[in-house]
Amino acid sequence: MRRIFDRFHFNTTLAVLFLAIFSILNLSAFSDEPVRGDWLIRRLQAEPGTLNPIVASDAYESRVNYGMSGQVYETLVYRNPRTLKFDPLLAESWEESPDHLIHTFHLRKGVKWHNGQPFTTADILYSYERIMDPRVQAAHLRSYFKNLKKVAILDDITMQFTFSKPDYLSFESIGGMPIVAKSVFDDGQDFNTHPAGRAPVGTGPYRFKRWKTGQEIVIERDPNYWGEVYGRKVYLDQIVFRFVPDPTTALQQLEAGELDMMTRILQIHWAKKLNSKRFTRKFNKYEYYVPTFSYIGWNSRRPYFSDKRVRRAMTQMIDREKFVEKVLYGLGQVISGPLFFLSPYYDSSIKPWPYDPEAAKRLLDEAGWIDHDGDGIRDKDGVQFEFTFSTAAGSKNAEKIATLLKEELQRAGVVMNIERLEWALFIEKTQKKEFDANTLSWISPWSVDLYQIWHSSSAGANGSNYTSFKNKEADEIIEQLRQTFDEEQRIRLCHRFHRIAHEEQPYTFMYTGAELIAVDKRFEGVETFKLRPGYDLLEWWSPKALQAYP
Amino acid sequence: MRYFPPQGVGHPEIRCFPIVISRFSFYIVLRYPMRAYLIKRLLLVIPTLIGISLIVFFISQLIPGSPISMQIYQLSQAGGPATDTQQLVEELRRQYDFDKPISVRYLKWLKGMFTLDFGTSIKDRKPVWDKIAERIPVSLQISFISLFLAYLIAVPIGVFSSVKQGTWMDNGITVILFILYSLPSFWVATLLMMFFCGGEFWDLFPIAGLSSRGAEDLPFWSWLGDRVWHLVLPVACMTYTSLAYLSRYAKTGMLEVIRQDYITTARAKGLSEKTVIFKHAFRNSLIPIITLAALLVPAMLGGSVIIETIFNLPGMGQLSFEAILSRDYPVIMGITTCTAVLTLAGLLLSDLLYVLIDPRISFESR
Numbered sequence: 001m002r003r004i005f006d007r008f009h010f011n012t013t014l015a016v017l018f019l020a021i022f023s024i025l026n027l028s029a030f031s032d033e034p035v036r037g038d039w040l041i042r043r044l045q046a047e048p049g050t051l052n053p054i055v056a057s058d059a060y061e062s063r064v065n066y067g068m069s070g071q072v073y074e075t076l077v078y079r080n081p082r083t084l085k086f087d088p089l090l091a092e093s094w095e096e097s098p099d100h101l102i103h104t105f106h107l108r109k110g111v112k113w114h115n116g117q118p119f120t121t122a123d124i125l126y127s128y129e130r131i132m133d134p135r136v137q138a139a140h141l142r143s144y145f146k147n148l149k150k151v152a153i154l155d156d157i158t159m160q161f162t163f164s165k166p167d168y169l170s171f172e173s174i175g176g177m178p179i180v181a182k183s184v185f186d187d188g189q190d191f192n193t194h195p196a197g198r199a200p201v202g203t204g205p206y207r208f209k210r211w212k213t214g215q216e217i218v219i220e221r222d223p224n225y226w227g228e229v230y231g232r233k234v235y236l237d238q239i240v241f242r243f244v245p246d247p248t249t250a251l252q253q254l255e256a257g258e259l260d261m262m263t264r265i266l267q268i269h270w271a272k273k274l275n276s277k278r279f280t281r282k283f284n285k286y287e288y289y290v291p292t293f294s295y296i297g298w299n300s301r302r303p304y305f306s307d308k309r310v311r312r313a314m315t316q317m318i319d320r321e322k323f324v325e326k327v328l329y330g331l332g333q334v335i336s337g338p339l340f341f342l343s344p345y346y347d348s349s350i351k352p353w354p355y356d357p358e359a360a361k362r363l364l365d366e367a368g369w370i371d372h373d374g375d376g377i378r379d380k381d382g383v384q385f386e387f388t389f390s391t392a393a394g395s396k397n398a399e400k401i402a403t404l405l406k407e408e409l410q411r412a413g414v415v416m417n418i419e420r421l422e423w424a425l426f427i428e429k430t431q432k433k434e435f436d437a438n439t440l441s442w443i444s445p446w447s448v449d450l451y452q453i454w455h456s457s458s459a460g461a462n463g464s465n466y467t468s469f470k471n472k473e474a475d476e477i478i479e480q481l482r483q484t485f486d487e488e489q490r491i492r493l494c495h496r497f498h499r500i501a502h503e504e505q506p507y508t509f510m511y512t513g514a515e516l517i518a519v520d521k522r523f524e525g526v527e528t529f530k531l532r533p534g535y536d537l538l539e540w541w542s543p544k545a546l547q548a549y550p
Numbered sequence: 551m552r553y554f555p556p557q558g559v560g561h562p563e564i565r566c567f568p569i570v571i572s573r574f575s576f577y578i579v580l581r582y583p584m585r586a587y588l589i590k591r592l593l594l595v596i597p598t599l600i601g602i603s604l605i606v607f608f609i610s611q612l613i614p615g616s617p618i619s620m621q622i623y624q625l626s627q628a629g630g631p632a633t634d635t636q637q638l639v640e641e642l643r644r645q646y647d648f649d650k651p652i653s654v655r656y657l658k659w660l661k662g663m664f665t666l667d668f669g670t671s672i673k674d675r676k677p678v679w680d681k682i683a684e685r686i687p688v689s690l691q692i693s694f695i696s697l698f699l700a701y702l703i704a705v706p707i708g709v710f711s712s713v714k715q716g717t718w719m720d721n722g723i724t725v726i727l728f729i730l731y732s733l734p735s736f737w738v739a740t741l742l743m744m745f746f747c748g749g750e751f752w753d754l755f756p757i758a759g760l761s762s763r764g765a766e767d768l769p770f771w772s773w774l775g776d777r778v779w780h781l782v783l784p785v786a787c788m789t790y791t792s793l794a795y796l797s798r799y800a801k802t803g804m805l806e807v808i809r810q811d812y813i814t815t816a817r818a819k820g821l822s823e824k825t826v827i828f829k830h831a832f833r834n835s836l837i838p839i840i841t842l843a844a845l846l847v848p849a850m851l852g853g854s855v856i857i858e859t860i861f862n863l864p865g866m867g868q869l870s871f872e873a874i875l876s877r878d879y880p881v882i883m884g885i886t887t888c889t890a891v892l893t894l895a896g897l898l899l900s901d902l903l904y905v906l907i908d909p910r911i912s913f914e915s916r
Contacts, residue, residue: 047674048674049673049674049675050674050675055675057621057624057625058624059624059627134641137645137675139637139638139641139642139645140621140625140638142641143637143638192675193670193675193676197675213684213864214684214685214688214863214864214868215759215760215864240763243862244758244862245859245862246859246860246862248740248743248860249743249757249758249860249861249862252743252744252747252748252757253757253758255748256747256748256753256757257748258756258757258758422615422875423615423620423875424613424614424615424616424619424620424875424876424877425614425615427615427619427620427623428614428615428616428619430623431619431622431623442627443627452626458635460635460636461635461636461639462619462622462635462636462638462639463635463636464626464635
């Protein structure tokens, strides 16, 4: 709005004068007390498919619906980004039976959906039934509730979930389950394509305002939000999510003031473009880490990578420190294992294998990969050491890793071919384990569960154990971790796993890249966290004098 | 004054399918040539469309990679206890009918087509038709304006350089046009954005989108002004690349015409050069370039992936590009069918235009 009037209404002099007086008056009232008002316009890289949280399968839906703790929709509990413990949200309190099988949740009283209907246990049961309904496109959620034996409504605000076996993740599965309003969805229409998927009705502090296809989604503060009474207060009047796929365009929009916030800024932009006075005068930049890591996977089904010495040799051929320094402009941290390096589960006494091509060559010799026939290429049992490194086309960092490694390996007598694959194909080949080596990254939840990526049972056709890592001791730790509820003991198990991963090198653990965001300086209360997405818009506010919208 | 029709101007052969549909239609051809021709052409659209859809359906499903593996990857990134991937894959395959053989899926799609049901998108479960209908106006307004502008600029350039053929001005124009033609539009678009959109330089135009926020509440003229202001850069980027070949077309058409005897006659009669060129030659030189316009209709609808992505315009180019990348088969099929229909309509239209512009071509002989 602001921008149109700048250009199309030439009688702005009056407005400017008025504004000037207005801001002077307001400056006197300037204080550190958070105030309401203003909008935040932020970028989303892509448009979500739907805003129905049960059938949604992309991260963009969750940026709109949930954010850090719940914007439009809310869950029973949420993980507090400061304490990293679970805090009550829709549930006021909960109990867990000593055998960890029965979870009882007591709901908060007075919670209402945005359509005015009260939130009750019936909504939870309805949501659970929809998730388990085979006609509903929520196959991905069903596996969370595999061990859930019984769901019982004790009364309007008490609910009991009984599991068939103890599992550390059971509580989270219930606590984080997407809950939708029965009164909205249960009207005989198909659940998957229900119109409420494009106009969500939740319980959160923000209610849905509009969705302009291909352009933006807008949510606005709900003046009747139940959480006010409990001290859960939000300030921004509207949050606008604009879909801007191209990072250069987004940056341009940010600089021109059409966006107030941009996440996932490219390292090269951060290092080369955003240090100008003009930019730093207008924006605060935040650099922080959330649990993700990049890696190179060595497919252990291939003859050369079945030997851990060869995998370690590969790792020692890559100068990860230099890579982070030069390619990522220092905006990353070299790691030695799959756990988040800022969490207690990561064993910081384990140092990443150093860059040492000589040691790597010795390891290759030791493993029997010696140039027997004198053609300059190492071989063993008649197999030449020649493999293909697959990257997803368009990933610049992956391409740089590949080029660096190729040169290093050439000197060591190993032939590496680089193959660039279109994304869909790359992913399919990765899942089918039809690759020699490739590079990708993982995003992990805070609570450690190593089953998906590291258990030998996940090495099947479509499992996520892409490199087919199989280790008996690791399997035992992974299974034990699921049944372990004591935090100290969990940390010890994770450290043991970390040690095994370091020795075995199923991956070359590359680095955790820094999250880079820039936020307009008018916003106060901006803090970054170790939990994804790393910021909580519910805490942001802007002083009256600086408010730009409406 | 009536002008003499040019002789022996090489018109491209009118495209016609050498199939006689029935004796009945043959009878109509003789009695009512134009209408019969139309009916025949329209009837031929059906087998052509089925053929096109068959090929596209099979080819698109044969591309390696599938929407399921991408969905699984996205879900695996969310983490959690999703270990039973095999079961998940099977459930997803059932959801999207991938467990059925490809021929069954094609027939199902074809059946939907007859009721104009294009199916629903895999990505967001919206009806494909709605998705296309939402985006067609965006691409259409941009390509229509840019095509119009391109003709407006290219035709005079073409006429000018044919009249001044071989001079330094003609050569200069040719060089400039070909330089423009060879500048990649993503580069030009980014430069324009950097210089004109309020980065470090001038703040003249908006960076992206079709309208400002809240533009729908404005009075019509302000709304139109806002829209035009948003379209300047994308339209400029779409226009400059087509100048080169359009002006080439105009130039060749013109050159061919001014070599004709009737032009010599006109000059011999002592008419001024202006009258000769604009009154006698120009109209006849337009035939190839006008019929070309009809063929450009489907391309106009296709939109431009690059321009739409950079300027963040939700058009058809973006939609089809995303659909292909994410293997959203129903959307791919929907777009292909629309484009095929329009291409066929464009072909028919251009054939009809020939007759309208050039009375010597008739349907009766066909």
